[in-house]
Amino acid sequence: MNITFYHNNSDSRYSIKDLTELESTTGAFKQPFNILDPVLQLSKAIDPLEYNYVYIPEVTRYYFVASRPVYEAGYYNVTLHSDVISNFRSQYINLGAIIARQESKYNAYLKDSKLPVLNKQDINTIAFPRGFNNSDELIMVVNGG
Amino acid sequence: MATWREALDNVRLGHVALDNNRRFTVVEFIGAYTNRFYNPPDPYSTLTVDVGTDAELNDDFLYFKNGNYFGIEYLGGNTLAMFAYIEGAEVVGNTQVSGKPCTFYATKGIRLTFDISYTLPGPPPSTITIPITVTKYSETFTYPDRQWIDQDYIMYTDYAAEGYNREYSYNYKPDFNYSLDEGAISFYGEYGYPNAQPIVDFLAGEESAPPAYPGDPSATGGGSGWYYATNDTIDIPNFPSIQAIDFGFSAIYNPSVSDMQSIARWLWSDDFEQNIKLNYTDPFNNIIVIAMVALDITSVPSYFRIGNVESEIAVPRVTRQYLELDCGSVNVGEYWAGFLDYDASYTIWLPFIGYRSIKPDDMVNGIIGVVYHIDLLTGSAVCFIWSRKKDGIKHVLYTYSCNIFYNVAFSGANFINMYNQQLSATVSGISNAVQSAGQLASGDIIGGITNLLTGSATAQRQYETAKPDYGRGGNSGGNSGLFSIRYPYLIQSLPIGQAPANYNKLHGIPSQIYSKLSDLTGYTEIDAINLDDIEASSAEKSELLNIMKSGFYL
Numbered sequence: 001m002n003i004t005f006y007h008n009n010s011d012s013r014y015s016i017k018d019l020t021e022l023e024s025t026t027g028a029f030k031q032p033f034n035i036l037d038p039v040l041q042l043s044k045a046i047d048p049l050e051y052n053y054v055y056i057p058e059v060t061r062y063y064f065v066a067s068r069p070v071y072e073a074g075y076y077n078v079t080l081h082s083d084v085i086s087n088f089r090s091q092y093i094n095l096g097a098i099i100a101r102q103e104s105k106y107n108a109y110l111k112d113s114k115l116p117v118l119n120k121q122d123i124n125t126i127a128f129p130r131g132f133n134n135s136d137e138l139i140m141v142v143n144g145g
Numbered sequence: 146m147a148t149w150r151e152a153l154d155n156v157r158l159g160h161v162a163l164d165n166n167r168r169f170t171v172v173e174f175i176g177a178y179t180n181r182f183y184n185p186p187d188p189y190s191t192l193t194v195d196v197g198t199d200a201e202l203n204d205d206f207l208y209f210k211n212g213n214y215f216g217i218e219y220l221g222g223n224t225l226a227m228f229a230y231i232e233g234a235e236v237v238g239n240t241q242v243s244g245k246p247c248t249f250y251a252t253k254g255i256r257l258t259f260d261i262s263y264t265l266p267g268p269p270p271s272t273i274t275i276p277i278t279v280t281k282y283s284e285t286f287t288y289p290d291r292q293w294i295d296q297d298y299i300m301y302t303d304y305a306a307e308g309y310n311r312e313y314s315y316n317y318k319p320d321f322n323y324s325l326d327e328g329a330i331s332f333y334g335e336y337g338y339p340n341a342q343p344i345v346d347f348l349a350g351e352e353s354a355p356p357a358y359p360g361d362p363s364a365t366g367g368g369s370g371w372y373y374a375t376n377d378t379i380d381i382p383n384f385p386s387i388q389a390i391d392f393g394f395s396a397i398y399n400p401s402v403s404d405m406q407s408i409a410r411w412l413w414s415d416d417f418e419q420n421i422k423l424n425y426t427d428p429f430n431n432i433i434v435i436a437m438v439a440l441d442i443t444s445v446p447s448y449f450r451i452g453n454v455e456s457e458i459a460v461p462r463v464t465r466q467y468l469e470l471d472c473g474s475v476n477v478g479e480y481w482a483g484f485l486d487y488d489a490s491y492t493i494w495l496p497f498i499g500y501r502s503i504k505p506d507d508m509v510n511g512i513i514g515v516v517y518h519i520d521l522l523t524g525s526a527v528c529f530i531w532s533r534k535k536d537g538i539k540h541v542l543y544t545y546s547c548n549i550f551y552n553v554a555f556s557g558a559n560f561i562n563m564y565n566q567q568l569s570a571t572v573s574g575i576s577n578a579v580q581s582a583g584q585l586a587s588g589d590i591i592g593g594i595t596n597l598l599t600g601s602a603t604a605q606r607q608y609e610t611a612k613p614d615y616g617r618g619g620n621s622g623g624n625s626g627l628f629s630i631r632y633p634y635l636i637q638s639l640p641i642g643q644a645p646a647n648y649n650k651l652h653g654i655p656s657q658i659y660s661k662l663s664d665l666t667g668y669t670e671i672d673a674i675n676l677d678d679i680e681a682s683s684a685e686k687s688e689l690l691n692i693m694k695s696g697f698y699l
Contacts, residue, residue: 013697036684084689085697088679092689093663093699097674101653101696103667108483110655115642117485122639128515129473131632132439132496132549138405139442139463139550140398141433141522144452 001058003027003040005051012064015089022051035059036082037066041075054080061087379541381516381529384467389522395433397463397521399444405435407458408449436524436550439631440468466522472633474514485640486510492617492636495528497547497626500617503635507542508532515633517549524550551627653696662699670696 003025009018025046030039040054048069055062063080070077099105390397400408431451444461479486491503495515503513511534519526530543617636648654653668662669671693676686 011698013692015697015699035682036688082685082688084681084685085692088681088685088689091679091681092674092676092693094661095674095676096659096661097693098672099656099658099660099665099669100672100694101668101670102656102658102665103649103653103669105658105660105665106649106654106656107658108481108654109487110657111484112655114652115644115648118641118643120641121489122637122641124637124639126475126477126635126637128475128633128635130470131472131630132470133441134439134631136437136439136551136627137442138400138402138553139434139436139438139521139524140400140405140408140460141435142396142398142451143394143431143433144396144450 001026001028001056003042004055004057005046006053006055007051008053008064012083013085015085015093017053017062017083017086019053030077035061038063038080040078040080042069042078043075048076048078053083378539379531380539381469381518381531381541384469384518388466390463390466395522396450397466398447398449399442399461399463400449404449404458404460408456408460411449411456411458412451434524434550435553437553437627438519438521438524438549438551439627440470440519440549442521443468463521466520468519468521470517470519472515472517474512475635476512477508477510477635477637479510480639481642483642485642488640490638492638493530494617494630494634494636495530495545495547496629496631496633497526497549498528498545500636501543501545503530503543508534510534513635519549524548524552547626549626551624665699667698668696669699670694 005022005024006017006019007022009020010016023046025043027040027042030041038059042048048065052065053062054065062083064083065078066081067079389395398404442461442463443465444463447460447462449456449458449460477491480489486509487505489505489509491505491508492500493503493515494500507513511532513530513532516529516531517526518529526547526549528543528545528547529541530545531539531541533539650668653670657672671690674690674693676690679686679689681689
């Protein structure tokens with residue numbers, strides 16, 4: 001089984017990763033195999049401290065290195081975790097969804113409970129252009145007249 | 146299959162009794178048949194219904210504790226109506242041999258309505274009853290009242306038979322539901338009458354969901370609104386069509402200070418006493434009110450006249466009793482163009498009225514205007530606050546009454562009355578000092594402080610809105626109004642949002658739109674998406690959905 005090792009320079013949540021390819025080798029999955037969290041058996045010639053990301057063409061999946069290597073005689077085991085957000089991007093990218101929050105396409109009139117609001121308010125006064133007179137008139141209401 | 150006539154062999158008329166253990170066989174069940182006009186089809190399927198012991202008899206209706214009922218009603222003449230109600234029944238096998246039960250299996254509320262018509266030759270019996278035996282029910286349900294709807298009365302008269310035959314068909318669909326677990330429901334009753342040939346139709350109703358307890362079952366609804374809201378102009382009203390000063394019983398003058406001095410001298414002159422004292426012991430009884438107003442008064446030249454005595458004092462006379470004071474309008478824009486604009490609070494100062502709260506939705510992103518309509522005879526005034534938004538429609542949204550006179554006391558009694566009225570107005574104004582807007586419920590501060598400890602933005606906003614609102618003043622009518630600010634003004638209290646840098650890139654901003662993900666870039670949180678067609682393991686799909694909902698970058 002071919003394995004390509006990378007250094008992932010991106011946040012794990014990015015669907016498109018910024019990868020630096022390191023090397024390729026062969027290896028085997030430790031059985032029983034779990035496609036979400038497989039365990040690789042690798043030769044000690046591959047330095048586990050250099051890579052944090054793996055691509056395995058046989059299962060067409062990218063994986064994060066999820067745990068420190070466990071050394072055994074002549075090889076070590078490393079637990080991987082499927083990078084689902086990258087692995088299936090081509091399948092979900094054309095799906096439609098109801099978007100809860102978005103970086104640029106949003107509705108500012110929706111209440112945002114995450115937005116910090118200062119514990120003080122901005123007080124403004126807006127005067128109407130006219131009102132009662134500053135000077136006064138007398139009124140006298142009488143009977144008859 | 147037995148014919149409907151054979152099926153009725155064991156059905157006899159008799160008294161309804163729970164302990165009779167006699168059986169009533171309903172001879173026809175026709176699935177979803179809903180035709181209420183019964184014409185005897187052939188063949189019929191036979192249905193025998195057992196009525197269990199969990200029932201009680203009331204006014205010839207047998208009510209089951211779970212809401213089913215089987216009833217018999219003697220309608221007089223040759224008329225007997227029998228009916229049963231089992232909502233949502235699904236008949237398993239609708240061809241039954243006479244006398245054997247037909248089982249209903251209801252996975253949820255069932256409904257079955259049937260009516261019974263029969264033909265009786267000869268004169269009617271004095272009493273007709275049907276015995277019923279209840280056999281099985283799995284639920285207990287209590288209805289406070291029974292209701293009958295959709296009652297049809299159809300009568301056929303067939304005089305061809307010996308004697309006279311009448312058919313009466315009644316279809317009752319009571320207005321209640323009940324829930325019944327899977328099981329058997331059957332009615333048994335005995336019906337018998339010499340030469341009686343009852344004909345029964347079952348009208349199967351629709352399945353319905355089990356009722357919620359208590360009350361009616363929930364149901365879908367809504368979503369089919371007009372999507373159109375009527376929005377009419379509500380404008381400032383016109384003045385009254387009649388002026389009291391036109392009656393001749395009273396007049397309004399607009400004297401200057403020197404005019405007042407002349408009037409005062411004239412009132413106590415010999416000429417006045419000679420002409421008026423026969424009618425009044427106090428000439429000042431002819432003066433209704435002297436007041437100061439902060440208005441431009443429209444008047445015409447005239448001589449001061451009181452009662453039927455005209456003086457030689459030139460004093461302008463007011464001919465227009467009603468005045469409009471248009472204070473103009475102000476534009477209230479959106480500061481944030483977002484939800485914070487509508488979390489702001491607005492207070493308006495209205496001369497001769499005081500501070501009043503205004504709802505932001507009524508005017509933000511529009512204009513707001515103030516108009517007074519004033520009656521110079523009494524000083525009474527009404528203040529209208531109107532708004533107009535982008536749709537161009539003007540609405541009067543607030544109306545307040547007040548008095549704009551600064552009353553001038555001109556006698557001892559007059560002063561005491563004026564003082565007492567002003568004092569009561571001030572007291573009521575003080576009690577209104579804390580405006581209704583922003584009143585704090587007792588639990589709000591506690592909850593706010595608790596949440597504040599978490600340091601979350603939500604907690605901070607909760608605490609901000611939990612701040613007590615402070616009254617800015619009491620009422621300001623009457624004499625005190627002239628000492629107050631004489632023009633309206635708005636007090637705008639804007640919340641101050643403070644989003645950190647790159648807030649949108651790290652938190653996103655509420656969206657609630659439907660979009661293809663390919664049309665989006667950057668930070669995204671999904672509310673709902675269907676990943677069924679993704680070729681991944683269920684564990685991967687589950688994790689993918691979790692990541693999408695908690696936030697990821699496209």
